[in-house]
Amino acid sequence: MTEGSMVPTESPVIADGVECRLAPQFVAWQRVAGWIVTASVSAGILIALVIIWLAADLSRGWSLMFGPLWLVVTAGVGWLGHAWPVLEYRHTSYKVDSQGIEIRSGVLWRAVTSVPTSRVQHIDVSQGPLERSYDLGRLIIHTAGTAHSRVVLPGLNHRVAFGIRAHLLPGGSDDAV
Numbered sequence: 001m002t003e004g005s006m007v008p009t010e011s012p013v014i015a016d017g018v019e020c021r022l023a024p025q026f027v028a029w030q031r032v033a034g035w036i037v038t039a040s041v042s043a044g045i046l047i048a049l050v051i052i053w054l055a056a057d058l059s060r061g062w063s064l065m066f067g068p069l070w071l072v073v074t075a076g077v078g079w080l081g082h083a084w085p086v087l088e089y090r091h092t093s094y095k096v097d098s099q100g101i102e103i104r105s106g107v108l109w110r111a112v113t114s115v116p117t118s119r120v121q122h123i124d125v126s127q128g129p130l131e132r133s134y135d136l137g138r139l140i141i142h143t144a145g146t147a148h149s150r151v152v153l154p155g156l157n158h159r160v161a162f163g164i165r166a167h168l169l170p171g172g173s174d175d176a177v
Contacts, residue, residue: 014163017097019104025134026155027085032130034081042074094153096164101141103153115151115168119143123165127158137161141168 049066084107092105100116124140131137137158141151156164 014160014167015096015098017095019093019095022089022092022094022155023134023136023157023160024089025136025157027089029130029134029136029155030085030088031082034078034085038074038078038081041077042070045070045073089155092155096167101153101164101168103151113151115141115143117168117170119145120168120170123168125158125161125165139164 049070053066087107088105091107091110092103094104095102100114100118100120103113103115105111105113121142121144123142126138126140127136128138131154135158136154137156137160139153139156139161141153143149143151153161
């Protein structure tokens with residue numbers, strides 16, 4: 001990186017037209033996010049069940065079902081938070097060439113999004129605190145048009161995200177529109 005700049009000066013070869021995967025740290029990052037969601041959902045359901053149990057005059061049989069219900073929901077959300085990132089990683093890829101970027105994603109419903117460089121308005125690279133700890137970034141491409149005018153590609157190595165951004169932005173143009 002240059003001094004005083006957050007943009008890396010060295011970037012890997014980006015526009016080679018080869019289909020690339022997300023950074024391998026994506027799975028670990030998504031699993032940590034899944035654990036946070038699991039803990040939040042579990043705590044919320046537990047609080048709701050305790051309130052229902054205290055407020056309602058339920059027979060002992062119904063009260064005994066609250067524990068297993070809470071456990072099943074927590075285990076299901078926890079399993080999903082652990083297994084889904086691997087599936088998402090396996091089914092998400094991108095390809096950058098001289099024409100633009102093509103993003104393939106989706107586990108159940110697959111989608112292919114192509115963004116030609118001529119449609120790119122501006123590009124953001126962002127990082128949340130958890131992404132920063134895994135050296136990941138999120139590429140946000142804003143395009144001309146209304147449908148899909150914001151294309152997001154999470155799970156990129158931060159340096160790669162800046163490299164893609166540099167490639168997709170028009171260079172040497174004095175157009176300030």
